[in-house]
Amino acid sequence: MPVDVSRPIGVFDSGVGGLTVLRALHDELPHERFIYLGDTARLPYGTKSADTVVRYALQAADALVGRGIKALVVACNTASAAALPSMRDRYRDLPLIGVVEPGVEAAVTATRSGRIAVIGTEATVRGGAYQRAISRRRPDAIVTAVACQLFVALAEEGWTSGAVARTTAQRYLAPMFAPGVGSMSAAVADTLVLGCTHFPMLYAVIREVVGDAVTIVDSAATTARAARALLSERGLLRLDENQAQMSFLVTDGGARFAAIGARFLGCDIDLRAVELIDL
């Protein structure tokens, strides 16, 4: 039985960060329906153990599958890194797109020197999924991964420019891109992967610190392109006379989600489109 292409695409994140991915998905797939689940009661995933992240991610996926999605985008680096294999086991027929693989693909394509820097949450960096995925595709690559936990708080606080954001970016990134910031010396990465969906919010200060010569890979955009390719391949794209639609499920704090989320999504979130659920 063919899948009904009018069914929504599920997008899952621990909170608001995945809205940067939803924004990119909406740009790339402007005729689809999206149902976004932010597990706001249990965020952040980035400091939790892998077992817990897997358990939470499967519960979230169950909830979205229960709503009849035709595909699932895991718009959370921590969950993509920790839980994608378990999710593939559980939903064998469901098109499933994580944020790690598309980002890695873009990074190994972009790098000339083979030196790639990855920044993410503690859990993403500790789990090593980016490091392993890069090594599989390019075994000679030299990967430096650094957890930039404070970037998450800065993005949520809306402090994406100014002295605090700049000094934070310097403290995290200057050691990786020193001595000559932006120089192409052999010791310095030429590609930086933003391995957390919050980090595109800080793009400008990150760019300022790493310099113009570094390719910055924003996994939101690369994930949206990967999602489009997979849907197209499976004949699941929605007809183009339709308008995009978005609805939202959260596990706590709908008002906070709508207020902070609007910055991440780049447009207002109508509180009436936000439904509170239990996982």
Add this chain to the structure above:
Amino acid sequence: MPVDVSRPIGVFDSGVGGLTVLRALHDELPHERFIYLGDTARLPYGTKSADTVVRYALQAADALVGRGIKALVVACNTASAAALPSMRDRYRDLPLIGVVEPGVEAAVTATRSGRIAVIGTEATVRGGAYQRAISRRRPDAIVTAVACQLFVALAEEGWTSGAVARTTAQRYLAPMFAPGVGSMSAAVADTLVLGCTHFPMLYAVIREVVGDAVTIVDSAATTARAARALLSERGLLRLDENQAQMSFLVTDGGARFAAIGARFLGCDIDLRAVELIDL
């Protein structure tokens, strides 16, 4: 039947922040046994809704009561502010100490101008518990409350000094203590309540920004004194030939808790004393 005074004192927090309170309790009550519960799987409470915080706090209290505690210190401002009345309802005979009341008591005693500033998490500030408790004791007080969400991340990252901590403290606090930082003009608070257990970690930069003329109330120390007074009043103090003992329960990430927690507690946490539980 008299309560066995050798039973432990329960200390509950959403994560590591309450360890600053445990440290103060240990200083004040050096002969007691302590059992600390950090709900690390579900932190932070500071961005969650009041209903969720109440539910989590009652589950945590149940777990500690199940371990036979003789008193419970709620070492979490968010939980104290949101859940203390529900906890008192549920455990009518258990001595119960929150962090809000002792901090408020110290603040209204310290202020001369009646202008008090309170900083805390989003949930604590939004809930208004400090503001109400101060007004009850001193109806003419003028209270300014500001959420300083980034201080939590800074304390956990260990960035308690340096440019990032300083610029963050300036951005949050300078508007409250301007124009003349530390001046005693009528418009400026003369007392600052650190309404989050993470914030004592940033005491030095906070002091630098607010100046020497402001009284800083650290609710860890005031809570420990209140706990001592209540235990003494109820005849529950442990005999002084005993050595203090500490054990820890966490809901996720014991290794991370021990590593980060050591900075908050001011001494090493033996990973063997950390037990993983489900709530």
